Amino acid sequence: MIYLFLMHFLLSWLAFPEKSKSAEKPNFIILLVDDQRWDALSYGKNTYFTTPELAKLAAQGTYFPDAFVTLSICTPSRAAILSGQYGSRNGVMDMGSRLKDEPNALGNIMKNNGYATAVFGKWHLPNQPDNLGFDYSFIFKGITTYWDVDFLENGKKKSTDGFVDDQTIDQTVDYLKKRDDRPFFLFVNTFAPHMDENYDWPIKAAERSHFDQQAAPLPADWNTDFEGKPAYLKSERPHQRALEYGYDRPDSIRSHVYKYAAANYAMDQAVGRLSKYLTDEKLLDNTYLIVLGDNGWFMAEHGLTSKVLAYEESMRVPFFVLGPKVAVQKSDEMVLNVDLYPTILDLAGIQKTIHSQSISLKKQLSSQGKPKRNHVFYEAPVPVHGTYPHYAIRTKTWKYIVTYHPEKARELYSEELYDLRNDPKELKNLAADSGSAKVLAQLRKTAQKEIQNSNQ
Numbered sequence: 001m002i003y004l005f006l007m008h009f010l011l012s013w014l015a016f017p018e019k020s021k022s023a024e025k026p027n028f029i030i031l032l033v034d035d036q037r038w039d040a041l042s043y044g045k046n047t048y049f050t051t052p053e054l055a056k057l058a059a060q061g062t063y064f065p066d067a068f069v070t071l072s073i074c075t076p077s078r079a080a081i082l083s084g085q086y087g088s089r090n091g092v093m094d095m096g097s098r099l100k101d102e103p104n105a106l107g108n109i110m111k112n113n114g115y116a117t118a119v120f121g122k123w124h125l126p127n128q129p130d131n132l133g134f135d136y137s138f139i140f141k142g143i144t145t146y147w148d149v150d151f152l153e154n155g156k157k158k159s160t161d162g163f164v165d166d167q168t169i170d171q172t173v174d175y176l177k178k179r180d181d182r183p184f185f186l187f188v189n190t191f192a193p194h195m196d197e198n199y200d201w202p203i204k205a206a207e208r209s210h211f212d213q214q215a216a217p218l219p220a221d222w223n224t225d226f227e228g229k230p231a232y233l234k235s236e237r238p239h240q241r242a243l244e245y246g247y248d249r250p251d252s253i254r255s256h257v258y259k260y261a262a263a264n265y266a267m268d269q270a271v272g273r274l275s276k277y278l279t280d281e282k283l284l285d286n287t288y289l290i291v292l293g294d295n296g297w298f299m300a301e302h303g304l305t306s307k308v309l310a311y312e313e314s315m316r317v318p319f320f321v322l323g324p325k326v327a328v329q330k331s332d333e334m335v336l337n338v339d340l341y342p343t344i345l346d347l348a349g350i351q352k353t354i355h356s357q358s359i360s361l362k363k364q365l366s367s368q369g370k371p372k373r374n375h376v377f378y379e380a381p382v383p384v385h386g387t388y389p390h391y392a393i394r395t396k397t398w399k400y401i402v403t404y405h406p407e408k409a410r411e412l413y414s415e416e417l418y419d420l421r422n423d424p425k426e427l428k429n430l431a432a433d434s435g436s437a438k439v440l441a442q443l444r445k446t447a448q449k450e451i452q453n454s455n456q
């Protein structure tokens with residue numbers, strides 16, 4: 001008995017210094033949800049897109065309802081997160097470009113500061129994970145299927161059975177179970193609710209049973225004549241692909257909304273497995289969990305599908321943070337995906353001179369304070385998925401979008417102005433409205449200044 005007691009004492013004594021060492025630095029998990037619209041998170045509201053697990057997590061931390069990406073599409077969004085910079089500076093403005101500055105990628109900074117680094121799930125950059133600082137990777141590249149996916153574990157094929165996001169999350173939990181005493185930085189990427197490679201959301205009946213297809217909401221302007229919107233949208237992919245999906249018929253739209261909601265729910269349930277582990281192990285006492293979407297997704301709003309464009313359904317994403325001393329609150333700050341980079345360095349106490357086009361949210365995570373931003377800047381400078389080059393300024397109450405000809409450099413194609421307070425769905429373009437001329441002039445000026453500064 002005395003022997004056992006002494007052994008216990010000795011083991012505790014040996015274990016304690018290691019535990020306190022890892023407690024010095026906080027851990028970080030970025031959970032990036034693929035193609036999740038800002039309203040596909042059931043936080044504090046009744047929505048068709050129920051996500052009980054994410055809602056439970058969001059209610060424990062700071063939720064940012066006004067959160068946006070700098071460019072709404074997979075690869076540029078991931079590059080923006082890992083660089084803290086806009087695509088026009090970091091080099092990634094389309095699907096095939098490489099992140100230029102690998103040594104200063106977030107993974108490398110964390111690794112060089114003593115963090116165990118790992119990435120899980122969807123990887124959508126031409127750069128290799130280890131070159132961006134991830135020591136361990138369990139990934140698939142780009143677009144895949146929902147079931148029985150072949151992952152790459154540190155570059156070697158590893159076949160799996162079951163739902164892709166269950167595998168991603170289970171591997172994350174497995175990694176955490178086997179971790180050493182270093183603090184960790186994990187980049188966890190879901191695939192759902194992105195469409196799979198067959199342009200479908202093949203979710204099983206159990207998840208679909210949570211949703212009523214007939215009750216799926218229809219957007220107000222699904223049958224639009226494009227009045228007030230850039231005319232090219234009608235003949236290019238954003239609308240033409242929507243027609244291929246059958247978005248000229250309410251039943252087809254409802255079918256897509258229903259399947260998207262079920263896929264979003266399946267992702268949510270997978271995340272619940274990580275949430276349970278973090279809670280059971282009390283890891284959230286010293287771990288910041290940052291959850292956001294990489295871009296939104298149109299489901300017939302303005303007669304469109306897909307993303308890239310600067311309307312709310314596309315550029316606005318879910319975003320919340322929980323962890324040590326993070327206040328339970330809804331923040332007024334307008335935030336961007338590029339803010340993760342300086343925020344994580346700030347919270348980790350890493351001193352580094354960075355060329356970041358973003359702000360640290362450390363203060364916003366502990367108290368309301370005065371918002372730092374009065375607008376966010378959005379850029380889609382090169383044609384992607386049938387869009388023309390365009391930029392936007394979004395304030396709390398207004399949005400200005402300027403579009404240029406794709407082949408005639410800097411030749412204005414169209415301007416849009418939306419009064420978000422009275423027209424949150426961006427149905428009525430006020431750019432030609434004389435009563436809004438002053439706001440238009442002001443936002444136009446802000447946009448030009450931001451465009452000039454964007455790659456500086």
Ligand SMILES: [Ca+2]
Nearest residue numbers: 034035074294
């Ligand atoms: Ca995406």
